Amino acid sequence: xxxxKRNKAKIVNGPGGYILQDVPHLIDYLPDLPAYPNPLQxxxxxxxxxxxxxxxxxxxxxxxxVHKDGPRGIHxxxxxxxxxxxxxxxxxxxxxxxxxGLCPGLNTVIREIVSSLSCMYGVNRILGIDGGYRxxxxxxxxxxxxxxxxxxxxxxxxxxxxSRGGHDTAKIVDSIQDRGINQVYIIGGDGTQRGASVxxxxxxxxxxxxxxxxIPKTIDNDIPVIDRSFGFxxxxxxxxxxxxxxxxxxxxxxxxIGFVKLMGRYSGFIAMYATLxxxxxxxxxxxxxxxxxxxxxxxxxxxxxxxxxxxxMVIVLAExxxxxxxxxxxxxxTLEDASGNKLLKDVGLWLSQSIKDHFxxxxxxxxxxxxxxxxxxxxxxxxxxxxxxxxxxxQSAVHGAMAGxxxxxxxxxxxxxTYIPYYRITEKQNHVxxxxxxxxxxxxxxNQPSFLGPKDIPEEKKELPVTPLPDGEKSDAVVDIxxxxxxxxx
Ligand SMILES: Nc1ncnc2c1ncn2[C@@H]1O[C@H](COP(=O)(O)OP(=O)(O)OP(=O)(O)O)[C@@H](O)[C@H]1O
Ligand SMILES: O=P(O)(O)OC[C@H]1O[C@](O)(CO)[C@@H](O)[C@@H]1O
Ligand SMILES: [Mg+2]
Numbered sequence: 001x002x003x004x005k006r007n008k009a010k011i012v013n014g015p016g017g018y019i020l021q022d023v024p025h026l027i028d029y030l031p032d033l034p035a036y037p038n039p040l041q042x043x044x045x046x047x048x049x050x051x052x053x054x055x056x057x058x059x060x061x062x063x064x065x066v067h068k069d070g071p072r073g074i075h076x077x078x079x080x081x082x083x084x085x086x087x088x089x090x091x092x093x094x095x096x097x098x099x100x101g102l103c104p105g106l107n108t109v110i111r112e113i114v115s116s117l118s119c120m121y122g123v124n125r126i127l128g129i130d131g132g133y134r135x136x137x138x139x140x141x142x143x144x145x146x147x148x149x150x151x152x153x154x155x156x157x158x159x160x161x162x163s164r165g166g167h168d169t170a171k172i173v174d175s176i177q178d179r180g181i182n183q184v185y186i187i188g189g190d191g192t193q194r195g196a197s198v199x200x201x202x203x204x205x206x207x208x209x210x211x212x213x214x215i216p217k218t219i220d221n222d223i224p225v226i227d228r229s230f231g232f233x234x235x236x237x238x239x240x241x242x243x244x245x246x247x248x249x250x251x252x253x254x255x256x257i258g259f260v261k262l263m264g265r266y267s268g269f270i271a272m273y274a275t276l277x278x279x280x281x282x283x284x285x286x287x288x289x290x291x292x293x294x295x296x297x298x299x300x301x302x303x304x305x306x307x308x309x310x311x312x313m314v315i316v317l318a319e320x321x322x323x324x325x326x327x328x329x330x331x332x333x334t335l336e337d338a339s340g341n342k343l344l345k346d347v348g349l350w351l352s353q354s355i356k357d358h359f360x361x362x363x364x365x366x367x368x369x370x371x372x373x374x375x376x377x378x379x380x381x382x383x384x385x386x387x388x389x390x391x392x393x394x395q396s397a398v399h400g401a402m403a404g405x406x407x408x409x410x411x412x413x414x415x416x417x418t419y420i421p422y423y424r425i426t427e428k429q430n431h432v433x434x435x436x437x438x439x440x441x442x443x444x445x446x447n448q449p450s451f452l453g454p455k456d457i458p459e460e461k462k463e464l465p466v467t468p469l470p471d472g473e474k475s476d477a478v479v480d481i482x483x484x485x486x487x488x489x490x
Contacts, residue, residue, distance in 0.1 A: 009423060017071025020059050023400075023408035023419045026086055026211065029204055033404065035084040040120055054080035060416040062225065076225075079396035079410060079417035086404030087182065087211075089122040094401075095181045096144065097129035097136070098158040099188035099195065100339070103219040104234035105382035105390040106187060108153040110160065112394030113185050113215075114144045120395075121402055127181065128159070132188075133195055134166025136175040153387060156379040162188075165338025167195045173202045176210060183211045183401045189218040190429060191339050193409055197422035200407040211401035214409035215393055216425065219378055221269035224430040225420055226411035230390045232269065234383045235262075239274035242373040243314060247280040250312035253367035257303070257313055257355065261348035261372045264318030265341070268432050270377075271318040272442055282306050282313040283448040287320035288432045289439070291451040293354060300358045302449055307366065317351065319344055319374065326350045348372055392417060 010022035027033050038053065046052045058078035066073070096113055098106050110128070117123035128142035129135040142148075142160065152159050176184060176199075186196040193214045200212040218229045239262055246258025262271045268286020275284040283302065285291055292298045306313045326347055335343040352370045359366040382390060389412070396417040397410040408419040432439060434452075443450055 009421065014072070017073060018075065019073065020075045020077065021421055021424060022077055023405050023421050024200075024204070026209060026404040026406055029207060030209055033086050033209065035086055035404075036088055038081055038083055038085050038402070039089060039122060040081050041083075043120065052081060053083050054078055056082070060413050060418045062413060064414045076413055076418035076420050077405075079400055079419050081399045082403035085121075085402045087402055092117065092121070092123040092183055092402075093125040093127075093179070093181050094123060094183040094185065095127040095129055095141070095176075095179075096160065096185045097132060097187065098160050098162045098217075099132040099186070099192040100162060100164065100217065101189070101219065102157055102162065102378045103217045103229075103231035104156060104238075104378070104380050105230040105386045106158040106162075106217065107149075107155055108382050108387050108390035109187055109215055109217075109230065109394045110144075110158065111149040111153050112391045113398060114149045115146055116395045116398040117183075118146050121398070127179070131161040132163030132166060133172060133192075134163055134168075135161070137168065137171040138166070141179075153390075154381055156381045158187075163338070164191075164341070167198075167339075169195075169198050169202050172199055173206065173208075176203070177206070177208060182209055183213070185213050185215060185397060185401070187215040187217050189216070189220075190223055190426060191341070192217070193223070193422060194426045196409075197407070197426060200422065204407070211404065211406040213397045213401050213406070214422065214425070215397050216409050216411055219270070220264050220267045222265070222267040222429045222431070223411075223425060224428055225424050226413060227415065228269075228412070230386050230393060231382055232273075232386075233389075234380060234386045235270050235377050236273045236277060237383055238377040238380050239270060239316075239373070240278055242371050242377075243274060243278045243280055243316065246314050246369065246371050247278075249369040250314055253312070253369075255307045255311065255359075255364070255366045257307070257315065257366060257368040259315045259317070259348065259352055259355075259368055259370045261317050261319055261346075261370070261374060263374045263378065265320045265344060266429055266431065268318040268321065269430075271316050271321075272432055272439070275316050276442055276445060278314075278316075279445065280314050281316050282310075282446055283315045284317075284442060284446060285315070285321040286318045286432055287323070289321075289434045289451060290324070291322065293325065293358075297449055297451070299451075300355065303355060304362075304364070307364075317348055319347060322347045322351060346372075 012020040059075035060078050062074040114126055126144040128144045130139040196214040203210045216223045216229055219231050219235050221229050221232045242260045246260045250256035250258035264270050266287055271284050271286050275281040293300050400419050409425045411420050
């Protein structure tokens with residue numbers, strides 16, 4: 001096996017095309033750090049477990065569908081407790097920060113980081129950073145212990161507060177250094193993980209013994225590599241309530257249309273899964289699948305047809321869908337939020353109005369009810385399945401930091417907890433792949449048009465006799481994990 005160059009991607013190659021995309025360790029740049037036996041070995045809860053510690057060589061494959069003669073492919077380091085730790089419990093001074101938009105489960109992750117540090121590793125100095133990255137240098141900190149966080153998983157939001165913008169690397173690392181913090185847990189989406197990566201680089205440049213750990217958060221499920229993000233199940237489940245209401249309204253009115261807008265700036269996962277779960281949805285519109293309004297095969301023609309057939313219909317729309325269509329008919333929008341994310345226009349209002357105008361013009365009766373539950377969905381506490389997921393994620397994050405790993409995001413890959421190097425998390429976004437089977441499943445469930453002409457389907461898709469393994473995209477592997485949803489009666 002060969003080792004990588006310092007400070008670059010840590011890649012380990014093995015036989016049969018095995019590749020480990022490893023994460024940094026504090027001893028990569030502080031080679032003389034002492035190690036200690038893991039205090040968990042004396043923890044009565046684990047005394048009965050046969051093999052509690054993770055084997056140093058354990059790794060998890062990125063793709064589990066393989067061809068018999070194919071290479072073994074990319075692997076990630078398996079998360080979990082190690083025999084040796086690189087922090088003495090008394091020496092640990094940890095902090096937790098939450099950044100970006102809200103997401104169900106944030107409080108559960110905070111609670112479990114605190115519990116894991118204090119109950120498993122006997123750590124008693126844990127700080128909460130108030131209000132996102134800028135809280136490191138512009139606000140006071142909050143002391144966290146098991147008592148303070150005891151009930152927080154039952155609440156939505158984040159007890160620490162969050163924000164966009166305000167990432168000043170030098171000021172943040174100065175604050176970490178001045179306060180003597182040596183473990184930094186950063187919970188947030190793609191932007192946050194980019195910020196975490198820069199913080200890690202600066203800490204390494206300064207030669208500090210500080211572990212920087214990311215925990216991926218995104219209600220949109222737009223973070224690549226991982227199976228799904230925490231809070232996503234809850235969001236899909238909560239979306240059912242809005243879709244149910246839309247269905248009731250649509251059914252009770254002549255030519256009723258129930259129209260629901262869900263979150264999903266660039267990725268339509270919530271809309272796709274909420275549609276599949278509900279079975280009441282006639283049409284799902286997501287950013288990845290362009291559509292058009294007028295003419296043969298267009299959305300308006302489909303709506304007319306469905307109303308004639310059924311007398312009512314339900315449409316689910318992700319907020320990022322149809323933005324190009326809207327900007328053709330409105331002034332273009334260059335506004336950004338404090339983090340530099342483009343601010344979207346309300347496609348729901350625009351599309352509802354376009355549908356209303358069309359029916360008015362054609363003198364057809366139609367009753368459209370527009371429901372926008374987006375912030376209500378984001379603000380709920382996480383459901384049972386997400387609570388378990390958040391807890392395991394947080395425990396894995398803590399085990400990794402205690403074992404001296406740094407510069408990684410803790411994440412679930414093919415059902416296993418792993419440590420993923422930042423560059424894999426930040427290099428691209430996870431999108432619904434509309435030429436994959438999952439989107440086809442949705443189309444066959446709603447019977448909506450694909451809005452794709454033959455020219456839009458790549459040549460190789462039409463001709464290949466066998467399915468190639470997806471290359472860069474997580475594709476089926478990402479989307480095949482069904483969210484836990486409440487049963488919905490039609
Ligand atoms: N390239 C970057 N370098 C450093 N910091 C960044 C970068 N991109 C974003 N950040 C910081 O990360 C924080 C969160 O970013 P952002 O608002 O984009 O949300 P996010 O983490 O992507 O979450 P979500 O999109 O799910 O709401 C902000 O404080 C922002 O300043
Ligand atoms: O909280 P804000 O800034 O309004 O952000 C809303 C955006 O955040 C997200 O929920 C992602 O966190 C997107 O789905 C949505 O577009
Ligand atoms: Mg983001």
